[in-house]
Amino acid sequence: MSVACIALSLGFITLAVAPRTHANENARSIATANAPEAPKKVIIDTDPGTDDALAILLALNSPELDVRALTVVPGNVTAQQGLENALKLVSLTNRCDVHVAGGAQHPLFQKLITAELWHGANGLANVELPPSKCKADPRFGPDLIIQMIHESPHEITLVPVGPLTNIALALLKDPSIVPLVKEVVIMGGSISGGNVNAAAEANIYNDPEAAQIVFHAGWRLTMVGLDVGDKTLYDQAHLDQLSKTHGPENDFAVKVLTFLLGQEAKYGAGGGSPMYDPLAVGTAIDPSIVSTQPMHVDVESRGEFTRGETVANRRNAVERNVLHGDRYIIEGIDHVDPNVQVCTGVNAEKFLQLLNSRLAGK
Ligand code: BDR
Ligand code: CA
Helix, strand or coil, X not given: CCHHHHHHHHHHHHHHHCCCCHHHHHHHHHXXXXXXXXXXXXXXXXXXXXXXXXXXXXXXXXXXXXXXXEXXXXXXXXXXXXXXXXXXXXXXXXXXXXXEEECCCCCCXXXXXXXXXXXXXXXXXXXCCCCCCXXXXXXXXXXXXXXXHHHCCCCEEEEECCCCHHHHHHHHHCHHHHHHEEEEEEECXXXXXXXXXXXXXXXXXXXXXXXXXXXXXXXXXXXXXHHHHXXXXXXXXXXXXXXXCCCHHHHHHHHHHHHHHHHHHHHCCCCCEECHXXXXXXXXXXXHHEEEEEEEEEECCCCCCCCCCEXXXXXXXXXXXXXXXXXXXXXXXXXXXXXXXXXXXXXXXXXXXXXXXXXXXX
């Protein structure tokens, strides 16, 4: 029997077993339209960190998300402190079912820079959480990311909210994950100046080579940058609102936010504390919170003043300069493909209310 015949007879069997009618197709599409959307499976790659901790609490208290794992990257604190913090956070939320795995110990090509100045000596605003009752997953974070993506193809959303070392390591080890990931929503970068210095945002500055790999992997990537995060200012009124609620998670969140408002009063521009990492999680929960524009973005790795800057081409075009004798002549314009959905706007109050309501839920 030829291959075509086999295919035809298999087709016949299918038809015989499940006759397709317009009536049952319509019924199916109505059922699909009415079915509640399944929660998004997410892996949060994090360097916890005060705002990381709030982002994790937001994620774990949001029914729109199914948090599969926290993978830990060094950044705000060392890899070891970060793992301890992540374990304490899942323990606080009674979520030992969430895998927590350590990953890289340092950035790809540079020394680690930690940020206890901003996040407190333990990274969690100096709040001492009880020892964790949850255990670390023994897998290496990037391997766990690879494995989970293969187990749930096209379903996993990656939410990196620290330096991009672990994500780059996963990509380098197994580039076949790229088309299998649903989406990547990162907190990092900026298209209008940095927080480490004039040019660079901390997560990108702490591993620019990793960031360039992640930005150019070819997957759908949304950049929730510093400049939109700076519009989500958590202020005293939000804190007063949250302080009226009580529970182990709320009480911890209130202490962290009190610390952050204190830091802001000391070093900040006023108006409240920016909710950088929670906004990336908020974007995964409800993408309508932000507006985006597709742009070609590169990560500067060699500039004397600009290492770690995310250089965004808003026109997605470059001039074509051709050498003629002793000078170049512009002969046309070349299109460059956008590789990033850059967040350019945010409905800040809608997001801050979502954050407060989810933190108050426990
Ligand atoms: C980012 O850097 C870290 O300090 C925060 O956790 C956030 O991910 C903001 O630049
Ligand atoms: Ca972070």
